[in-house]
Amino acid sequence: MQRSGLAGVLRETSFYGAVAFFFVLAAFPFYWMVITSFKTNADLYNVTHIPFWFNDPPTLEHFRYLFEKTLFATWLLNSLIIGVCVTAITLVTALPAAYSLARLTGRNGEALGIGIFLTYLVPPTLLFLPLSRVVATLGLQNSMWSLVLVYPTFTIPFCTWLLMGFFKALPPEIEEAAIVDGCSLFGAFVKMAIPLSLPGILTVVIFTFTLTLQEFVYALTFVSASDQKPITLGVATDLIRGDIFYWGEIMAGALIASVPVAIAYNLFLDRFISGITGGAVK
Amino acid sequence: MVSIAEPVAKPATPFRFLLDRRDLLGAIFVAPAILYVLLLVGVPFLMAVYYSVSAYTIYDPSWSFVGLANFEQIIGDPVFRQTLYNTFIFTFGSQILGLILGKFGALVLLRPFFGRKFVRALIILPWAVPIALATVAWQWMFDSLYSVINWTLIALGLITRSEAPNWLGNPHLAMLSVIIVNAWRFFPFAIVIFLAGITSIPQDVLDAATVDGAGFWRRNYQIILPMILPITAIGLIFGIVFTFTDLSIVFLLANGGPVGATSVLGFQGFQTGIVSGDVSHGAAISLFMLPVLLIVVIAMLRFIRRREI
Amino acid sequence: MAAVLTRDIIKKFGEVPAINGISLTVPNGEFMVLLGPSGCGKTTFLRIICGLERQTSGDLLIGGNVVNDIPPRARGVAMMFQSYGLYPHFSVRHNIAFPLKTQGVSSIEINKKVEWASQLLGINHLLDRRPRQLSGGERQRVALARALVREPTALLLDEPLSNLDAKLRASARQEIKQFQQRIGVTTIYVTHDQVEAMGMGDRIAVIDGGRVRQVGTPAEIYDDPADRFVATFVGAPPMNIMATNGGYLGFRPENFLPKDMIEDDAFTEFSYRVDRSEYLGSERIVYGAVEGFDPKQVITAKLPPAHVAEESIRPGQWHPFAVRNSALRRFDKDGMRASRH
Numbered sequence: 001m002q003r004s005g006l007a008g009v010l011r012e013t014s015f016y017g018a019v020a021f022f023f024v025l026a027a028f029p030f031y032w033m034v035i036t037s038f039k040t041n042a043d044l045y046n047v048t049h050i051p052f053w054f055n056d057p058p059t060l061e062h063f064r065y066l067f068e069k070t071l072f073a074t075w076l077l078n079s080l081i082i083g084v085c086v087t088a089i090t091l092v093t094a095l096p097a098a099y100s101l102a103r104l105t106g107r108n109g110e111a112l113g114i115g116i117f118l119t120y121l122v123p124p125t126l127l128f129l130p131l132s133r134v135v136a137t138l139g140l141q142n143s144m145w146s147l148v149l150v151y152p153t154f155t156i157p158f159c160t161w162l163l164m165g166f167f168k169a170l171p172p173e174i175e176e177a178a179i180v181d182g183c184s185l186f187g188a189f190v191k192m193a194i195p196l197s198l199p200g201i202l203t204v205v206i207f208t209f210t211l212t213l214q215e216f217v218y219a220l221t222f223v224s225a226s227d228q229k230p231i232t233l234g235v236a237t238d239l240i241r242g243d244i245f246y247w248g249e250i251m252a253g254a255l256i257a258s259v260p261v262a263i264a265y266n267l268f269l270d271r272f273i274s275g276i277t278g279g280a281v282k
Numbered sequence: 283m284v285s286i287a288e289p290v291a292k293p294a295t296p297f298r299f300l301l302d303r304r305d306l307l308g309a310i311f312v313a314p315a316i317l318y319v320l321l322l323v324g325v326p327f328l329m330a331v332y333y334s335v336s337a338y339t340i341y342d343p344s345w346s347f348v349g350l351a352n353f354e355q356i357i358g359d360p361v362f363r364q365t366l367y368n369t370f371i372f373t374f375g376s377q378i379l380g381l382i383l384g385k386f387g388a389l390v391l392l393r394p395f396f397g398r399k400f401v402r403a404l405i406i407l408p409w410a411v412p413i414a415l416a417t418v419a420w421q422w423m424f425d426s427l428y429s430v431i432n433w434t435l436i437a438l439g440l441i442t443r444s445e446a447p448n449w450l451g452n453p454h455l456a457m458l459s460v461i462i463v464n465a466w467r468f469f470p471f472a473i474v475i476f477l478a479g480i481t482s483i484p485q486d487v488l489d490a491a492t493v494d495g496a497g498f499w500r501r502n503y504q505i506i507l508p509m510i511l512p513i514t515a516i517g518l519i520f521g522i523v524f525t526f527t528d529l530s531i532v533f534l535l536a537n538g539g540p541v542g543a544t545s546v547l548g549f550q551g552f553q554t555g556i557v558s559g560d561v562s563h564g565a566a567i568s569l570f571m572l573p574v575l576l577i578v579v580i581a582m583l584r585f586i587r588r589r590e591i
Numbered sequence: 592m593a594a595v596l597t598r599d600i601i602k603k604f605g606e607v608p609a610i611n612g613i614s615l616t617v618p619n620g621e622f623m624v625l626l627g628p629s630g631c632g633k634t635t636f637l638r639i640i641c642g643l644e645r646q647t648s649g650d651l652l653i654g655g656n657v658v659n660d661i662p663p664r665a666r667g668v669a670m671m672f673q674s675y676g677l678y679p680h681f682s683v684r685h686n687i688a689f690p691l692k693t694q695g696v697s698s699i700e701i702n703k704k705v706e707w708a709s710q711l712l713g714i715n716h717l718l719d720r721r722p723r724q725l726s727g728g729e730r731q732r733v734a735l736a737r738a739l740v741r742e743p744t745a746l747l748l749d750e751p752l753s754n755l756d757a758k759l760r761a762s763a764r765q766e767i768k769q770f771q772q773r774i775g776v777t778t779i780y781v782t783h784d785q786v787e788a789m790g791m792g793d794r795i796a797v798i799d800g801g802r803v804r805q806v807g808t809p810a811e812i813y814d815d816p817a818d819r820f821v822a823t824f825v826g827a828p829p830m831n832i833m834a835t836n837g838g839y840l841g842f843r844p845e846n847f848l849p850k851d852m853i854e855d856d857a858f859t860e861f862s863y864r865v866d867r868s869e870y871l872g873s874e875r876i877v878y879g880a881v882e883g884f885d886p887k888q889v890i891t892a893k894l895p896p897a898h899v900a901e902e903s904i905r906p907g908q909w910h911p912f913a914v915r916n917s918a919l920r921r922f923d924k925d926g927m928r929a930s931r932h
Contacts, residue, residue: 006796018390019401025383026405026470029419032430036422042427051430092435097315104308116315119323119521121579123527125548129555130329131322153322156315176643177676182664182693185307195680216530217548221556236534237413247422253566254415265410266403268473 030258037062037252044248062248063256072253074227075234078144079257082230083209085148090155090208095201097156098163099189103175113164119159124217127153131231135222144230146222151215155208162207166200167193206264213261333565340559352566361542362550362567369546369571371457371528376457376464380521382463384472391477409470417534420463424449453543456536460544463531468521475517479510512585519582526578527571547571592655594619594777595640595745600649602635602801609635610646611801617745617779622771624792625781628824632801633781640779641670641747654744658803664693667739670747674754675730677722683709683733684718708736711774722908727755731763735770746771748780752787764790785825789813797821819926828876828891832922833884838929839922844876844893846918849903850911859919863890863912865904872896877904881912 036044038058049055066072097116101109131150132141140146172194175188183191194201214231219233226238235253239246336350356362391402408416432446441447449459483506491505508541527550532538538545538553545553547570555564595617602610610632617623626631638644641652642663651658658666669690678686687708691701709715712732722730731751738746751767752760768791770779782788788795789809797812797820799802805817816822816830822841823829832841850860862882866889869876877892882888892912894904903910921929 015390015393016395018386019395022383022405023401026408029416029423029466030404030407030411032423033419037885047428047433050453051428051433089312093314093318096311100308100311104304104311109308112312112316116319118579119319121523121575122323122327123523123548123571124574124647125527125551126330126565126571127323127326127527129333129551129561129565129568130326132556133329133561134322134326150322152318156318160315171674171676173672173674174678176668177678177737178689179643180641180663180670181690181741182670183306184662184664187693192678210410216412216414217528217552220533221552224337225362231374232412236418245422247425247428250418253421254418258411258415262407262410265406269406270296 014054031256033258036247038253039248041248054278062252065246066249066256070239070249071226071234072231072256073080075231075238076227076256078229079213079231082144082147082151085211086155086212087205089148090159091201091205092206092227093152093156094159094163095194096189098160099167099193101160102164102167102173103193104185112159116157117161118157120154120161124154125263128218128221131218132221140222141226142223142228144223144228147212147215147218147230150218150222151212155211157199158211159204159208162204163197163200166197166204170196203268206268210261210264213257250264287515298404301474303317330565330569333562336562338562338565340539340561343515343561348562352562356563356566361545365545365547365550365567366570368457368542368544369526370429372461372544372546375461376468376525377518379461379465380468380472383469384476387469387473388476388480391473392480405473406470408467409474413467413528413530414534416467417463417531420459420466421450424446424459426451450536451540453540456540456544460531460535463535464525464528467531468525471521472517475513476510479513480506483509488586513581515585519579523575526574554588592619593617594621594654595650595779597640598650598652599777600636600639600646600651602632602639602644608647609801610639610860612649613801613803613882615796615803615806617777620775620779620793622768622778622780622793624788624795625779625798626783626785626788626792626795626824627798628783631798633783636798637670637747637749637779637781640745641668642666643670667741667744668747669741669743669745670749671731671734671738671751673750675722675751677730677733677737679722681721682718683714683722683725684719686722686733687718687737687740688780690737691902694741695745708740711739712736712770728759728763728766732766736768739774739776743776745779748778750782751780752782752784760787767791771889785827787925789825797824799824814929816920817928819922822920822922828893828922830920831890833881833888833890835884838924839926841920841922842914842918844891846914847890847892848894848914849899850913851903852898853913853915855915855917857916858913859916860913862909863892865906866910867906868904870896875899875904882909 027029035052038060039054040056040059040061042051043054043056046055061215067084101113101116105112135141135146135149138146138149140149175192178188178192179185213232216232216236219230220237223229223233226234229238231253235250235257238248239253332345334348334352335347337344337346383585387405391398391405422428426448429446429449432441435441436443437445447455449455466530487505488501491501496505526546527548529546529552532544532546532549533552534542538549545565551564551568553564554560554567559563593616595615597613597615600610600613601608602732613632613636615623623637627633636642639646640653642658642661646659653666653668663670678689682691684705687705688701691704696704705718706715712735714729714732714736717725717729717733719844722733726735734751748767752763754896755763764787767780780787780791789812792809794806794808795812796806799820805812805821807815812821812825816825819839819841823832826843828844828928829840830843831847847863850858863879864882865877865879869878873896875892875894876894878889879892880886880888881890923929
């Protein structure tokens with residue numbers, strides 16, 4: 001209801017003011033990240049300069065430094081390997097588990113599903129103590145493979161829950177028709193359920209990958225060797241020489257690591273939401 | 283009339299239809315996931331409990347049972363009590379702030395306006411971007427010398443350079459800083475949850491309320507709020523669980539300081555158990571997270587079940 | 592040898608018996624309709640025959656073989672689901688070929704059979720489309736083709752017309768029935784719509800509460816109902832049932848006429864207070880109460896539109912109405928049919 005006149009104008013201004021407030025609140029630190037990555041050190045570390053824009057022309061020196069003089073590229077590779085491996089392990093484990101809980105186990109399945117999901121809530125800051133002993137016993141200490149071992153402990157529960165929701169949304173008639181037409185239960189799973197849930201599976205893949213990129217606590221606990229660090233840990237802790245933070249490089253590294261995750265989240269946001277809430281709120 | 287051929291007579295002996303046995307297949311399918319979770323979550327959990335009642339350290343991995351001695355020791359330690367207190371302040375401060383921001387943010391995003399998709403994409407960023415990377419950006423923003431926040435305050439004439447707050451060096455400001463960063467990280471999630479809840483309310487319920495004479499605020503508080511309570515509760519569970527147990531923000535921004543002013547349970551567990559190698563006391567500290575977690579989860583789940591429409 | 596034979600099938604979900612002992616014989620080539628209200632167990636029973644559910648106890652024989660523990664694909668049955676269950680990610684051709692592919696039939700055979708089935712149903716021109724590009728009627732035909740291509744011993748249909756709107760339903764009914772008569776495949780058809788059942792079935796099994804109340808031809812079900820449930824479930828408006836001492840008396844609305852329209856000598860007279868009447872074009876439905884019985888019970892009469900004098904059904908007045916004795920049905924106090932009058 002548009003009311004003309006002063007009340008209307010005030011309303012609109014305060015509305016757009018609110019929009020601007022949230023916009024700046026959310027985005028400013030990223031703007032800060034971006035602009036810091038491209039500023040020369042001389043520009044950055046000069047208190048008399050206006051920080052909001054470039055005083056010296058923008059530079060790529062931080063990016064160059066990142067790739068040439070630090071282990072950044074190695075960290076990128078590490079994260080990629082960890083991501084792919086963990087996603088593979090998660091898919092192989094969670095896909096059949098989710099199908100079983102959605103279709104094959106009835107009411108016990110519901111309870112078991114909730115149980116598995118609840119393990120997602122067990123905090124890493126509790127488990128990291130015994131897990132560090134397990135990792136040490138297996139000889140994986142200080143190696144990124146310790147993360148490949150440990151990350152599925154939270155990706156599997158969450159992805160099982162998400163996939164359960166997607167499988168439940170499939171009309172059971174299609175799988176039943178396949179069974180009557182000659183498939184075994186396993187055949188119906190492979191030939192019907194999986195192809196028809198590909199969008200959901202894709203969402204889960206992306207989500208798992210971003211989960212592994214986001215993780216910090218286990219990485220911090222298990223990996224201290226610089227060349228084994230995943231990208232998030234490396235950028236946050238390893239770009240420091242002595243007492244000095246290499247802010248330009250840190251921001252540049254953070255930027256590179258953040259962009260793909262941000263893009264993925266935006267593309268798949270709606271699916272994540274329906275996956276999470278679809279399971280909980282009927 | 284088309285003749286139908288006699289179907290090939292199938293012998294009536296029961297085949298071994300392994301891949302058809304619903305119960306067997308169901309069990310096989312779930313087994314790997316359950317195994318993984320049992321071995322790498324269940325067993326370690328029990329191990330952690332056992333550590334807390336033993337005298338295990340890295341240097342002396344003894345499994346001897348010491349009863350509740352570890353718990354008595356940490357409760358007697360003022361640093362721990364400070365940590366416990368900090369954890370509650372940190373969690374509830376950031377959750378409340380995050381919820382309020384989230385609620386109003388959701389209301390703002392409900393109404394279509396030019397560029398809404400773009401704004402929505404950017405508002406998600408704090409939650410989407412890896413926590414450590416966003417935190418180091420804030421770390422840089424709070425830097426004692428080059429803080430852009432201080433620069434702005436000085437430029438606006440609100441303070442002088444000598445009055446510039448040392449965000450991460452002053453105990454109270456440090457706590458405020460970590461709360462702000464955590465709320466900042468949480469509020470997009472809150473927006474998403476609220477939006478999902480509000481848009482799931484069937485339009486006819488809202489229309490009926492309007493026809494019945496309910497104005498904006500009444501509709502908001504008496505119709506919308508109660509109906510989105512279940513989904514809000516779920517969002518809160520996630521928020522509380524992850525905030526209460528987190529150490530990333532506190533570690534990166536202030537390393538738990540200054541002087542333990544921002545130390546939270548997860549952080550102190552890390553310091554004691556991993557860095558110092560005192561596994562048994564570290565486990566005891568970390569276990570303190572459990573009662574609160576359990577209460578929160580159970581209370582919320584009950585609440586949701588009661589309110590299921 | 593019957594195509595489908597069940598002996599005392601019982602199905603319990605937990606403690607609750609959804610099916611409480613059904614023994615049914617469906618001879619070769621018959622179109623058997625399972626009719627009953629929602630929740631009566633008819634769909635569960637169909638699924639048991641199909642093999643998607645397993646009965647708690649009792650025997651199921653298909654084509655003379657005991658199939659209790661055999662999965663659907665080895666039973667020689669084909670099923671058509673309520674929403675057809677077409678495979679959305681396959682073309683129509685692949686949909687129809689799928690049941691043969693799973694049996695490992697050679698591709699030459701498959702092509703022949705697919706051609707034959709799609710020819711039979713007139714869908715040759717649709718073979719390369721996807722299900723989402725088809726209309727409701729076309730989808731139904733594809734589902735039928737897919738069901739037929741294996742030449743099953745029994746074709747099972749689960750309320751296939753309930754998703755169609757009223758206009759399409761009549762023509763779809765026609766198609767299915769004609770089709771079955773041409774092919775001659777034993778068919779078991781589940782519905783809650785008694786018009787469909789009466790119009791299509793060679794025989795009807797009326798099911799309620801997990802038990803078969805009566806099996807018979809449409810005429811038998813209609814004229815000779817075995818109990819009160821069958822009597823009131825089939826026929827619209829339902830049979831009027833009035834409580835008399837020690838039992839019930841029933842008569843169908845079309846047999847309840849003004850006295851001077853009865854041509855038989857043996858009739859029973861009632862005093863009928865007309866409350867209101869509806870003119871429906873092809874007939875007139877009259878609502879009222881009969882003297883001497885429960886005054887709150889509404890008794891209906893179905894009269895032909897013409898040949899009815901206005902005064903004989905004027906509302907608010909008592910009129911003499913009657914029923915031929917041969918059309919009266921008596922039920923004992925348990926609701927079962929007593930001897931005919």
